[in-house]
Amino acid sequence: MSNPSGRSRPPISSVGLVALLGWIGLLIALSWWMAQQAYRWLPVQASTAAPLVDGLFSFETGIGTFVFGAVVSVMVWVVVMHRAEKYDETDAEPIEGNTRLEVVWTAIPFVLVMAIAVYAIQVNTRLGVLGPMEHIHLANPVEEQGGYPADRLPAEQVEVIARQWSWEFRYPDANVSTTELHLPVDQPVTFRLVSEDVLHGFYIPAFRLKQDVIPGRAINFNLTPTREGRYRLRDSQFSGTWFAANQADVVVESQEEYQAWLQHAAHQPLQPGLSDAVGEYGTRKQLKNPGWATVPPAPPPQVNVPGSNTLPHDA
The missing domain is CATH 1.10.287 (Helix Hairpins)
Incomplete structure (x- = not known):
């Protein structure tokens, strides 16, 4: 200086x-x-x-x-x-700059x-x-931005349908639908993400990957689970009143357990899936003063296996 x-x-x-x-x-x-x-x-x-x-x-x-x-x-x-002495009221030393x-x-x-x-x-x-992410127009299921056509995606595929406010998972090869996501460990999987209403966020914290689910598009999203356990899928976007309740369990299991679960699920009759928002909305409507107006939740999807949202999970 x-x-x-x-x-x-x-x-x-x-x-x-x-x-x-x-x-x-x-x-x-x-x-x-x-x-x-x-x-x-x-x-x-x-x-x-x-x-x-x-x-x-x-x-x-x-x-x-x-x-x-x-x-x-x-x-x-x-x-x-470099503090001033007590009772020192003089001006500080002027500094013009220091290039170094x-x-x-x-x-x-x-x-x-x-x-x-x-x-x-x-x-x-x-x-x-x-895991490349390809955006695919619903009107034209061929690649939009250098992705792969639908018939060339990896064999293991799960269709993910987001709604206000519930998740539905469909396994086309096994003809199974569920509100609890099951995946085989150490096996790559391709999700086909679809929203039926508004913008949602497909986010599993334990996987460290997040993808927006955009209305009017089918988005292919790839990942590979590496640890067996029960995790939590959350809606990372503000999709409405009950977006915080728009969660689902993710079960990662061995290939043998996964195949056994698919076979068992394929023989189960269709029944209403899990939807915490529907229950909370019904309880609120019974109140004398239900509060502010809100969008009614979509009906629970009809699935083979509802799963559970009360079991402990790792993340």
Whole structure:
């Protein structure tokens, strides 16, 4: 920084330099520790996409911790080491600028942002390889943007129908319909996502993948479950009054259990599926003052297996 008084500033002592380098090393260690802790903040990893997304989140957490720690450290150092004496009401020393410092605090954020961008591009590229998403016009079921025609999609397919406010899952090859999604572990699956009314969000936190379900389009969405268990599908979009209740269980099981479930489900008669919104709407209508007007929920879909929405789930 320029010094109008002409007095030269004392150089940084070796002790001060060692202390600065030591503090930077401590910030790096803290950032690495926080990055490892970030994995614990997320649900279990249950798909091939989960480790990629979690790795990016951990990387961003580490960088954010380092930047936050560095900025707070400078603020504390300035407040403690450069505070005015008691009753000192003189003006502070004028500072015109420091080119070297400005280059440093511009270059470091640029490098960090570019590192995040490169990492994010790599993750998105790999996610595209694991499960490309093709938008298909309902009026023309051939690819719209470089996707595959319907007769060339992977063999394992599940049709997902979103409504206000329930999910329905159809297995065309087995002629099965259900309101509880079952998937075989370590087997790629293609979802054909369709909305019958408004915009919905197909989101399974344990899978780390989310896809909007757009009215008027059929969207093919691929993923591969990697961990057996019971998870939760949630509507990530504000689709109306009971969108928070628009949830369904996702059961990932072995190939043998999955096939046995399909065979059992195929022999079950059709019955109303699960729809918490229908029950809550009916209870509300019985109240003396039902409150504000709302869109009536769609009737529960007729399915072979309703499933359950009361069993404990992993995420």
